[in-house]
Amino acid sequence: MKIAIIILTGLFIFSSCEKVIKVDLNDTEKRIIIQGNYSGDGQVVDVKISLTSSYFDNSTSPNLDNAVVTISDQTGSPQNVPSIGNGKYQLLNYAPTAGATYTMTVVYDGIEYKASSILNSTIAQDPMHIEYEVEEPGPFGEEGEEGFVAYINYTDPASTTDFYQVVTHVNGEQMEKYVSNDKFINGSTVIDYAYGFLKSGDTINIDLRTINEATHDYYVELSTLNDGNVATPANPKYQWSNRGLGYFSVFGSSVREHIIP
Amino acid sequence: MKSMKKLSLLLFLFIATFGFGQNYTISGSIADEGSGETLLDGSVRVKELSNVGARTNAYGFYSLSLPKGEYTLIYRASGFDVQEKVITLDKDIALNIDLVMSKDVQEVAEVKVTAVKENENITSSEMNVTRLTPKDIELIPVLFGEKDVMKTLQLTPGVSSAGEGSAGFFVRGGGADQNLILLDEAVVYNASHLLGFFSVFNSDAIKDVSLYKTGIPARFGGRASSVMDVKMKEGNNRRFGVSGGLGLISSRLAVEGPIVKNKGSFILSGRRSYLDLFAKLSKKKTIKETKLYFYDINLKANYRLSDKDRIFISGYFGRDVFGFGKNSSYDWGNSAATIRYNRIISNKLFSNTSFIYSNFNYKISEKSGTSSFGVNSSIEDWNLKQNFSYYPNKNNTLKLGINVMHHTFKPGSLQSTGTEAVTLKLKNRYGVEFGAYVQNDQKIGSRLNLMYGLRYSGFALVGGTSYEFDNDGKKLSERDYKRWEQVKLHQGIEPRLSMSFILTEHNSIKLGYNRNFQYMHQLSNSTTSTPLDVWVPVSNNIKPQIADQIALGYYQNLYKNIFRISTEIYYKNLQNQIDYRNGADLIFNNEIEGELVYGKGRAYGLELQIEKKKGKITGWISYTLSRSLRQFDQINEGKEFSARQDRTHDLSVVLMYKINKKIALSSTFIFYTGNAVTFPAGKYEIDGQTYPYYTERNGHRMPDYHRLDLGATFYFKERKHFDHNLNFSIYNAYARQNAYRIEFRKNEDTGNPEAVQISLFRIIPSLTYNFKIK
Numbered sequence A: 001m002k003i004a005i006i007i008l009t010g011l012f013i014f015s016s017c018e019k020v021i022k023v024d025l026n027d028t029e030k031r032i033i034i035q036g037n038y039s040g041d042g043q044v045v046d047v048k049i050s051l052t053s054s055y056f057d058n059s060t061s062p063n064l065d066n067a068v069v070t071i072s073d074q075t076g077s078p079q080n081v082p083s084i085g086n087g088k089y090q091l092l093n094y095a096p097t098a099g100a101t102y103t104m105t106v107v108y109d110g111i112e113y114k115a116s117s118i119l120n121s122t123i124a125q126d127p128m129h130i131e132y133e134v135e136e137p138g139p140f141g142e143e144g145e146e147g148f149v150a151y152i153n154y155t156d157p158a159s160t161t162d163f164y165q166v167v168t169h170v171n172g173e174q175m176e177k178y179v180s181n182d183k184f185i186n187g188s189t190v191i192d193y194a195y196g197f198l199k200s201g202d203t204i205n206i207d208l209r210t211i212n213e214a215t216h217d218y219y220v221e222l223s224t225l226n227d228g229n230v231a232t233p234a235n236p237k238y239q240w241s242n243r244g245l246g247y248f249s250v251f252g253s254s255v256r257e258h259i260i261p
Numbered sequence B: 001m002k003s004m005k006k007l008s009l010l011l012f013l014f015i016a017t018f019g020f021g022q023n024y025t026i027s028g029s030i031a032d033e034g035s036g037e038t039l040l041d042g043s044v045r046v047k048e049l050s051n052v053g054a055r056t057n058a059y060g061f062y063s064l065s066l067p068k069g070e071y072t073l074i075y076r077a078s079g080f081d082v083q084e085k086v087i088t089l090d091k092d093i094a095l096n097i098d099l100v101m102s103k104d105v106q107e108v109a110e111v112k113v114t115a116v117k118e119n120e121n122i123t124s125s126e127m128n129v130t131r132l133t134p135k136d137i138e139l140i141p142v143l144f145g146e147k148d149v150m151k152t153l154q155l156t157p158g159v160s161s162a163g164e165g166s167a168g169f170f171v172r173g174g175g176a177d178q179n180l181i182l183l184d185e186a187v188v189y190n191a192s193h194l195l196g197f198f199s200v201f202n203s204d205a206i207k208d209v210s211l212y213k214t215g216i217p218a219r220f221g222g223r224a225s226s227v228m229d230v231k232m233k234e235g236n237n238r239r240f241g242v243s244g245g246l247g248l249i250s251s252r253l254a255v256e257g258p259i260v261k262n263k264g265s266f267i268l269s270g271r272r273s274y275l276d277l278f279a280k281l282s283k284k285k286t287i288k289e290t291k292l293y294f295y296d297i298n299l300k301a302n303y304r305l306s307d308k309d310r311i312f313i314s315g316y317f318g319r320d321v322f323g324f325g326k327n328s329s330y331d332w333g334n335s336a337a338t339i340r341y342n343r344i345i346s347n348k349l350f351s352n353t354s355f356i357y358s359n360f361n362y363k364i365s366e367k368s369g370t371s372s373f374g375v376n377s378s379i380e381d382w383n384l385k386q387n388f389s390y391y392p393n394k395n396n397t398l399k400l401g402i403n404v405m406h407h408t409f410k411p412g413s414l415q416s417t418g419t420e421a422v423t424l425k426l427k428n429r430y431g432v433e434f435g436a437y438v439q440n441d442q443k444i445g446s447r448l449n450l451m452y453g454l455r456y457s458g459f460a461l462v463g464g465t466s467y468e469f470d471n472d473g474k475k476l477s478e479r480d481y482k483r484w485e486q487v488k489l490h491q492g493i494e495p496r497l498s499m500s501f502i503l504t505e506h507n508s509i510k511l512g513y514n515r516n517f518q519y520m521h522q523l524s525n526s527t528t529s530t531p532l533d534v535w536v537p538v539s540n541n542i543k544p545q546i547a548d549q550i551a552l553g554y555y556q557n558l559y560k561n562i563f564r565i566s567t568e569i570y571y572k573n574l575q576n577q578i579d580y581r582n583g584a585d586l587i588f589n590n591e592i593e594g595e596l597v598y599g600k601g602r603a604y605g606l607e608l609q610i611e612k613k614k615g616k617i618t619g620w621i622s623y624t625l626s627r628s629l630r631q632f633d634q635i636n637e638g639k640e641f642s643a644r645q646d647r648t649h650d651l652s653v654v655l656m657y658k659i660n661k662k663i664a665l666s667s668t669f670i671f672y673t674g675n676a677v678t679f680p681a682g683k684y685e686i687d688g689q690t691y692p693y694y695t696e697r698n699g700h701r702m703p704d705y706h707r708l709d710l711g712a713t714f715y716f717k718e719r720k721h722f723d724h725n726l727n728f729s730i731y732n733a734y735a736r737q738n739a740y741r742i743e744f745r746k747n748e749d750t751g752n753p754e755a756v757q758i759s760l761f762r763i764i765p766s767l768t769y770n771f772k773i774k
Helices: A002-011 A213-224 B002-018 B134-139 B149-153 B275-279
Strands: A017-021 A032-039 A044-051 A068-073 A076-081 A083-085 A088-091 A101-108 A111-118 A125-134 A146-155 A163-170 A173-181 A189-198 A203-211 A245-259 B023-032 B043-046 B053-055 B061-067 B069-076 B083-089 B097-099 B129-132 B159-161 B169-171 B179-183 B206-212 B226-232 B241-247 B250-260 B264-273 B291-304 B309-324 B328-346 B349-368 B371-393 B396-417 B422-425 B429-444 B448-469 B475-504 B507-518 B520-523 B534-537 B545-558 B563-580 B596-612 B617-632 B649-658 B663-672 B682-686 B689-693 B705-715 B722-731 B739-746 B753-759 B764-773
Touching: A032 A101, A032 A111, A032 B682, A044 A068, A044 A101, A044 B682, A076 A088, A101 A245, A111 A245, A125 A189, A125 A203, A125 A245, A146 A203, A163 A189, A163 A213, A173 A189, A173 A213, A189 A203, A213 A245, A245 B682, B023 B083, B023 B371, B043 B061, B053 B061, B061 B069, B061 B371, B069 B097, B083 B097, B129 B134, B129 B149, B134 B206, B149 B206, B149 B226, B250 B291, B275 B291, B291 B328, B396 B534, B520 B563, B563 B617
Parallel strands: A032 A245, B023 B097, B179 B226
Antiparallel strands: A017 B753, A032 A044, A044 A088, A068 A076, A068 A101, A083 A088, A101 A111, A125 A146, A146 A189, A163 A173, A163 A203, A203 A245, B023 B061, B043 B053, B043 B069, B069 B083, B129 B206, B159 B169, B206 B226, B241 B250, B241 B764, B250 B264, B264 B291, B291 B309, B309 B328, B328 B349, B349 B371, B371 B396, B396 B422, B396 B429, B429 B448, B448 B475, B475 B507, B507 B545, B520 B534, B545 B563, B563 B596, B596 B617, B617 B649, B649 B663, B663 B705, B682 B689, B705 B722, B722 B764, B739 B753
């Protein structure tokens, strides 16, 4: 826990220190990462495929353009998702069937990676609330900020167990992406902090995605990887067969956009 | 005449056979003449018979039955002059002995040869225990002006520190929660202050520390790897005394004296550190308002109601407080209280009844503007114990007893006020842990000493809410139980065995076997343990940890018993080990049992130690070569991996040099292989963020740890009623930056990923003034 660091740095501020060291990670093996997204409401299938890179190597992950990607629902008849370069693959106008289970298959270098995901019904997002707020001064005397704060607004259906992913863009740039579930809010109306502080003229776009449990758990496990102090550093549970990293998310999407006057 | 002879012959045979050779018993206590403290490592031997004698029990009581005759009894204890008593044994005798502390013989270069050779480590029937008596504690190196018994035990083979900034220790590859730490029979859950820097044991108040690593006696149960039994002094019942020390980092004071001379005494001691006073000197506001201190208080009183009855009361209260700025504070600590009653029922039967309370809790509080946040968590134990020691004859000592302990686990209640008021309470759980044991210490012939025993133990979980989960940790059902309704009962039989075979008066072989059940486990959400780690009991999901250990040792004394060499090899098998699922949620989770996975472990190793206990230069070298491995189906793809505490090499070199009556120097050098850790084997990007990619669990090593501590003590002129000295010590004399953690992050300037080592303590000097009014 962070407390250990806090106490001990407090204790020996004169003594503790950091330094950069050389570590031999034995990092030669390369594995595939497939990020598969299918937005039911947008009718778009977006896939990005890349490889792991050596840890201290500063170049970005190498992209793979020559994989064969197909998507199908439970009735069969797979559709090809063509490559559009930079490791990306896209299929437009792929009509969704509510409640269907979709399977994506990626073949690369002779190995087939498969993943499945259910399309849950879209939960509508109500118009967002915008408030003007002034923050309190901090505990050490820092001044508080002020501006417009956007709140997402939706009602969780009581009869189902729901998983969400909220993606927030401000002026075209992605600012937030997080997952949540309805454990504490089942059946309630949610008004939750989305983004602040905004100023006049800013455009805020919130996408409320209904994802399924496997994708939700994947993102939760993924977020612990960058927390330096976890007891179990391990890859999130594999979503793809043959130990492919990444995820396959099929979701309903309800988007609201607002320009601050 | 013939018939008379026949009759007297028959009568003689009759008496010889059925009169048990007319044995009589000598019994009593062995104590320190100066203070009246009973001696726990005292023994009496019979000069005329080989391998015949008795040891004192935990209250200084001994009992020895011999046939009618004349004997020379030799009474001894470590650090005291030997006393001989010639007796004519024709009836039961009560004999209380006061031994006189040996004058400091260290300025004498030659070794004093006494009538009885000092090879009790070879010949003693006490086996498989690492013991620190007050005499030993006097000689250990001093760090920050204090003699720390826990740090000293970590310098012996098979015992390793959990690392800087960590509160626990590992014994023979076991986890930090597998050590039973007792202070006058009360369980201590967190045995250190300031995350491992100081132990909770004030050495001014300690009488005896015994660490059992193998062949653990049957009266102890509840933890898988070791027992650290700490007994407090009773207090000088002959005269008053005050002792203490004033140092740069902490100070301590102890007051002891008689309640009624020779009948009752008390000892009250306390310590406080004041590192935050230095922080107040800082100009930076955040550091100025930092609170960082610990304090502890020990109190013990005892009274002899009669020759046969004695009552003891002891208490401990300690706290660590940390606060950062005005708005956050963390504090935790142990408290314990014990009432004990001894009765000498007959000269062969001794009884002890104890009633014990112990508590460990922590509180966190954070304030920000108008809202506040508080967490409270605790474990509370009530324990009743009854022990008997029975001494039927000179070859056997029988011990039996029973204990029942009630645990209350309050894993936490969270309260926050302000705009989003929340009160969350994790459900309390209750358990009743019990044990019953019987054990015999037997001497066979002149060479073989045997200890064998059996412990029956169990844990019944009662009340609270229990959950059922599937293999993936998803909840299937939950059920509420009434306060005393049983959820699950776990029980087991624990055989214990210890054997020593004396080859010659200079060497011996020892063998030990024990099976231990552990019914409570400590979970940790980080790669180091902190006092805020939660303890969970066994349940319908969690099984008791079971350890089976076997060890074999060879001991040799050399050169007139000046050097002692010991070698031990051990193998330990662990069942029902606990670890966490990937991405486990341990923060405030009522359904925490769904986040756990179960597996097994094994540990084995070789321990070597060479000690020199006499002369101007004393000390020891200890080296352990070992492995500690775990295997879980759901971790590392089911392949065996190194436990975090798998330290291949562990070396300690301790030297004390008493130059003359005025100056003593000490140095400690420690080296151990770094912990096994999981480092990334590559990286990748998801949604624009970079994540590490892992292959093996614990496949990498932290850098090796080593440091040198130096100390010098200057003794001022000794006066009749006043002793004082000045101690100067340096921790980490060559200022090595030992790694506490390695983090992987992006360089702020170049954006390149890099490995950053964080280390805690560099060189820390300290000065302490110690005094004793006697």
